[in-house]
Amino acid sequence: MIFVTAGTQLPFDRLIKTIDDIAAEFPNTNFVVQALYSNYKAKNIDVLDFISPADFTKYIDDCDLIISHAGMGTIISALVKKKPIIVMPRLAKYKEHRNEHQLGTAKQMDLLGYVDVAYDEYELVYKFRQMWPNQVVPRNSIGYVASEKIITSLNDFIKY
Amino acid sequence: MLTTKQTLARLVLALSDFLLLNVCLYASYHFATKYGFNFTSHSIYQAILFTWSSWLLSTYIFRLYSGYTIYKVKDIYRATWRAITFHLLAVYFLIGANHAFPANFALTYGVVTGLGFVLSRIMCIAIMPLVKFNFEKREANIMAIASVGGHWIELLRIMPLFKGKNVTFVSNKASLANTVSDYKFHTVPDASRSSVYKLVKCIVSVLGLILFLRPQVIITTGAAPGLLGIFIGKILGIKTIWIDSIANVDKLSLSGLIALWTADKVYTQWEHLASPKVTYSGNIL
Numbered sequence: 001m002i003f004v005t006a007g008t009q010l011p012f013d014r015l016i017k018t019i020d021d022i023a024a025e026f027p028n029t030n031f032v033v034q035a036l037y038s039n040y041k042a043k044n045i046d047v048l049d050f051i052s053p054a055d056f057t058k059y060i061d062d063c064d065l066i067i068s069h070a071g072m073g074t075i076i077s078a079l080v081k082k083k084p085i086i087v088m089p090r091l092a093k094y095k096e097h098r099n100e101h102q103l104g105t106a107k108q109m110d111l112l113g114y115v116d117v118a119y120d121e122y123e124l125v126y127k128f129r130q131m132w133p134n135q136v137v138p139r140n141s142i143g144y145v146a147s148e149k150i151i152t153s154l155n156d157f158i159k160y
Numbered sequence: 161m162l163t164t165k166q167t168l169a170r171l172v173l174a175l176s177d178f179l180l181l182n183v184c185l186y187a188s189y190h191f192a193t194k195y196g197f198n199f200t201s202h203s204i205y206q207a208i209l210f211t212w213s214s215w216l217l218s219t220y221i222f223r224l225y226s227g228y229t230i231y232k233v234k235d236i237y238r239a240t241w242r243a244i245t246f247h248l249l250a251v252y253f254l255i256g257a258n259h260a261f262p263a264n265f266a267l268t269y270g271v272v273t274g275l276g277f278v279l280s281r282i283m284c285i286a287i288m289p290l291v292k293f294n295f296e297k298r299e300a301n302i303m304a305i306a307s308v309g310g311h312w313i314e315l316l317r318i319m320p321l322f323k324g325k326n327v328t329f330v331s332n333k334a335s336l337a338n339t340v341s342d343y344k345f346h347t348v349p350d351a352s353r354s355s356v357y358k359l360v361k362c363i364v365s366v367l368g369l370i371l372f373l374r375p376q377v378i379i380t381t382g383a384a385p386g387l388l389g390i391f392i393g394k395i396l397g398i399k400t401i402w403i404d405s406i407a408n409v410d411k412l413s414l415s416g417l418i419a420l421w422t423a424d425k426v427y428t429q430w431e432h433l434a435s436p437k438v439t440y441s442g443n444i445l
Contacts, residue, residue, distance in 0.1 A: 007309065053335050072407045073310035076317065079445070104409035108430075114445075142445050146317040149442030150427070154321050157401065157425055158377050159298050 002132075003063035004033040007071050008050055011038035012096055015069060015088050018121045020044050022128055029132070032059055065136050067124070070102040075115055082141040084131070086116045088124050114140045162227045169291060170225045173236070176280065177224075178215075184276045185211055188269040197262035207255060211269075214250035218243040221371065222397050228300050228376040233288045237281060238397045244277050300399075301326045303375035305366075307350065307383035308333040314381045314405060316340070317444035328373050330366075332385060351384040359384075367392050381405060387415045390423045403427045406443050 004019050006012035016035050023031050023044035034048045034056075051059070060066065060077050068074040070089040078085035089106040090096035103119075110117040116131075116139055118124035145151075162170075185207065193199065223229055224239040248270045256266040304327055306315035312331055316339060328344040329336075337345040346369055351362035366388045370378075378393040379401040380386030386402070393400040402419035404412050406429040412420070420426050420437060427439050434440035 009309070053333075053339060070407075071310050072405060073313040076310075076313050076445070101407055101410070101413070105407045108409040145320050146444040147442045150429075150444060151318055151321045153427075153439070153441035154318065154379070154401065158300050158302070158399070159295050 001030045001032060001059075001063045002065045002067060003059045004031060004035075004045075005056070005059075005066070005068045005074055006035035007069050007074075008036065010090070010096060011036040011040075012069055012090055013038055013040040014094065014096065014121055015067075015124075016040055016042055016045075016047060018088075018124050019067065022125060026132065032063070065132065067128075070106040070109070070117070072105065075105075075109060076142070078138075079114060079140060079142040080144060082138050084116070084136045084138045086118055086124065086127055086131075088118045088120075163294075163297060165291070165293065166227050166230065169230045169293075170227065173230060174219075174225045177219075177277075180276050180280055181211060181215055181273065184273040185269065188265065188272050191268055191272075192262050192265050197265070199262075200260065203258075203260040206258070206260060207265075210254045211247075211251055214247050214254065215243075218246040218250070221246065221374075223374055223376060226376065228298060231293050231295065231298050233285055235399075236284060236288075240277060240281060242397045244274065248273065299325070300376040301328075301374065302377045302379060303328050303330060303370065303373060303389065303393075305330040305378065305380040305386040305389045307331060307385060308336060310405060310407060311382040311386070312336060312339075314403070314444050318403075328375065330369060330385065330389070348385050351388065353384075363388055363392075370396065370398070377401065379403070382413070382415060384415070387419060390419050394422050394424075399424050401425045401427070403444075404429065404433075404438075406430075406445065408433075412438065 006015050012035055016033065017040055019031065019033060020042040031045045033045050034051050037049055060081050060083060063083065066074065066078045066083050066085040068085065068087055070087040075085065075087060087106055089102035091103060092098065092100045106117045109115045116127060118127050189199065219225060222239045222243040224243050229235045229239050251269060252266045255261050302322065302325055304315055304322065306312045308331055328346060329340045330346050330348055332348055332350040334347050348365040348369065349358065349361045351359045362385055366385055370389070370392055375398060377399045378389050380389055381403045382405055390400045390402055400423040402416060402423040404416040404427060408416065409430055412428060412433060416426065425439060426437065427441065428434055429443035431440045
């Protein structure tokens with residue numbers, strides 16, 4: 001199963017349209033897609049408006065691959081659960097977000113080797129064809145909690 | 161748990177302040193009668209009632225004698241000047257607007273009390289270094305605020321910080337309570353830059369929560385309710401911490417920049433964004 005999530009703040013039609021096309025190309029693959037409703041009506045997939053935190057965790061646990069916007073919530077969840085993830089940053093120039101921070105996040109996460117990044121629709125299709133279904137491996141993983149360094153610093157600031 | 165030393169320090173501070181308050185009240189009463197004003201016994205009782213009750217209220221709001229505050233002169237200071245300002249304003253409005261009292265009585269009381277407290281806090285600076293507290297035992301009542309989504313997930317990454325502490329989590333989605341089931345949880349309405357009505361609703365509920373829970377530390381990973389928590393916390397003299405999201409790689413977020421001149425400590429999660437005012441100490445990955 002492939003879990004696609006675009007967050008709950010704004011629609012992300014570019015991603016959903018690309019997934020719709022990919023789903024047409026891979027009819028035997030199961031897609032669970034979460035994105036805010038918008039003008040684009042997908043033909044080959046069902047799009048869920050909102051999923052509960054419990055369901056979100058369940059889909060992350062059960063899926064074989066995550067495709068998402070470059071939101072840190074999803075990226076962290078994927079890294080903790082050691083799930084392969086491809087992110088496509090929302091771009092402010094298409095009014096997909098208020099500013100260009102997702103591009104920065106994606107570039108940095110790509111550079112540090114945490115996630116696979118598709119910078120546009122074509123790259124997403126290309127990466128998906130390359131990976132699915134036999135080359136799906138997580139690029140990296142992290143522990144359940146933050147590193148000691150930030151927690152010690154916070155604790156010291158609270159105490160002293 | 162409070163140690164004996166803490167309890168003693170709180171008691172000494174509270175009693176000496178109360179004594180000082182009454183000395184100031186008597187002094188201003190003395191000045192007023194000396195210059196020919198007559199008090200009825202009723203108005204004297206009224207003055208005592210007003211000053212005591214408003215002092216009680218202001219020390220309660222600003223947690224002047226809490227087990228956390230008494231550790232540091234700096235923290236005692238910032239609780240004191242807020243408590244005194246609030247107290248004098250309350251007294252000014254209660255007594256100043258009341259015809260039973262001579263004109264300028266509230267003003268005299270304000271000046272005398274203000275001077276009295278400045279002197280008492282100078283003494284505090286001299287005495288405090290003699291009291292050696294064990295800061296490892298300093299326990300704070302913490303409020304942790306984050307909006308649903310990435311902000312919340314980033315907050316949950318620093319859970320080891322909250323272990324065994326008195327923490328209340330605050331977010332804008334009720335279903336998140338399950339993710340922090342061992343702790344207290346409250347929801348507030350979300351705010352956005354576009355709607356003034358929503359903003360006011362959010363401010364009111366965040367303020368209400370802070371006054372109700374009276375945290376000594378507010379820590380947030382972001383978005384609007386967290387930023388409002390930082391603002392309100394700062395006004396009330398609460399220690400405030402802003403952790404800018406790891407998603408902000410190229411520059412601090414707009415909220416982070418606003419928090420920069422409000423919060424007591426601002427963290428970035430990227431070393432290249434660190435500056436004298438912005439702390440970097442690892443990230444939540």
